[in-house]
Amino acid sequence: MSGPPDLTEAFARSGLIDVAYVVEDSPLGRLLLAATATGLVCVQYVRTESDVEEALELIARRLSPRVLRAPSRLEAPRRELDEFFAGQRREFAIPLDLALVKSGFTRRVLEQTARIPFGETVSYREIACRSGNDRAYRAAGTALGSNPLPIVVPCHRVLHSGGGLGGYTGGLQIKRRLLEIEGVLEPGDGD
Amino acid sequence: MAPLPFQRLLDDHGHDVYRFLVASVGRADAEDCYQETWLAALRAYPKLAHTDNLRGWLFTIAAHKALDLQRRRQRAPRLLAALGAAATAPPAERQRPEGRLSEDLWAAICGLAPKQRAAVVLRHLLDADYPTVAATMAISEAAARRNVHEGLKRLREEHGVEWST
Numbered sequence: 101m102s103g104p105p106d107l108t109e110a111f112a113r114s115g116l117i118d119v120a121y122v123v124e125d126s127p128l129g130r131l132l133l134a135a136t137a138t139g140l141v142c143v144q145y146v147r148t149e150s151d152v153e154e155a156l157e158l159i160a161r162r163l164s165p166r167v168l169r170a171p172s173r174l175e176a177p178r179r180e181l182d183e184f185f186a187g188q189r190r191e192f193a194i195p196l197d198l199a200l201v202k203s204g205f206t207r208r209v210l211e212q213t214a215r216i217p218f219g220e221t222v223s224y225r226e227i228a229c230r231s232g233n234d235r236a237y238r239a240a241g242t243a244l245g246s247n248p249l250p251i252v253v254p255c256h257r258v259l260h261s262g263g264g265l266g267g268y269t270g271g272l273q274i275k276r277r278l279l280e281i282e283g284v285l286e287p288g289d290g291d
Numbered sequence: 292m293a294p295l296p297f298q299r300l301l302d303d304h305g306h307d308v309y310r311f312l313v314a315s316v317g318r319a320d321a322e323d324c325y326q327e328t329w330l331a332a333l334r335a336y337p338k339l340a341h342t343d344n345l346r347g348w349l350f351t352i353a354a355h356k357a358l359d360l361q362r363r364r365q366r367a368p369r370l371l372a373a374l375g376a377a378a379t380a381p382p383a384e385r386q387r388p389e390g391r392l393s394e395d396l397w398a399a400i401c402g403l404a405p406k407q408r409a410a411v412v413l414r415h416l417l418d419a420d421y422p423t424v425a426a427t428m429a430i431s432e433a434a435a436r437r438n439v440h441e442g443l444k445r446l447r448e449e450h451g452v453e454w455s456t
Contacts, residue, residue: 103306103309104305104306104308104309104325105309105322105325105326107301107325107326107329107330110326110329110330111329111330111333114330114334116330116333116334117333118337121298153299156296156298156299157293157295157296159296160293160294160295160296161293161294164337165294165295165296165297165336165337166297166333166336166337167296167297167298168296168297168298168301168333169298
């Protein structure tokens with residue numbers, strides 16, 4: 101007996117998907133991308149199946165339980181990310197949905213981070229200052245760590261003022277790799 | 292309990308819902324019923340009050356879709372009644388740990404006589420107890436047990452399928 105028919109298209113046509121997602125390989129490892137009708141809402145590094153499940157459960161809790169795999173709804177962000185990884189794109193044009201971003205200082209930090217141009221870096225202290233509180237550089241680090249849209253909101257462009265890489269949600273190797281793509285670090289640079 | 296992402300429901304129960312529909316309405320109509328079932332579920336999901344028996348809820352929707360189809364086609368009233376039972380079957384007490392039935396078993400269930408099939412599906416797929424099976428098939432409890440017994444026996448003897456109960 102053959103398996104059940106694929107409902108991906110039927111779901112897409114129904115207009116009932118609140119959050120569409122896809123999990124796919126990238127040069128930085130597996131990525132989960134999720135989008136609402138507003139725009140890209142989540143980019144997450146996922147190493148294991150349970151990473152994927154946890155991310156989707158968070159989305160279901162915070163946004164809507166109508167979460168479905170729908171690769172066609174994520175074609176634009178996938179294309180732009182591919183171009184970025186290939187060194188052919190410096191800015192993202194896709195609309196974003198900041199629904200998973202907390203309000204207040206965190207949101208201001210991420211909004212400021214979104215403005216850091218390709219190939220440039222800023223210190224934690226500087227980003228805290230731009231977000232309205234120059235002494236809250238630790239809180240700025242925490243805010244960046246909660247970034248639901250890494251790569252696209254380029255938290256990897258925020259470094260320690262002494263030149264250290266600081267932290268990164270996907271691990272420092274990925275942060276280093278992103279900075280290499282942007283020409284900030286030479287391939288193989290140490291920390 | 293926090294709501295599960297809808298995709299999880301589809302991944303966990305899609306196969307069994309489909310096979311239930313194939314067993315209920317036949318392969319030709321199962322695809323449409325299957326799509327209607329999942330679209331109805333997706334529509335209703337955010338407002339669902341009780342999420343402790345999602346499997347039962349999905350089978351209830353599937354049973355209703357199958358029932359609608361049967362009504363349209365005016366098929367045998369007995370299977371109709373049996374499918375109605377699915378809608379009122381109690382929550383699954385014990386779900387199969389492996390989650391899915393084998394292809395062989397599904398094919399064999401589809402091959403059973405209508406009464407036996409209805410009884411076996413109700414009792415062992417939907418975990419209805421015998422009083423419920425009996426009430427919804429409009430037969431005695433003894434007859435319900437006999438139909439389940441005969442169904443399982445046929446599965447065992449003619450298809451070599453051992454379905455532990």
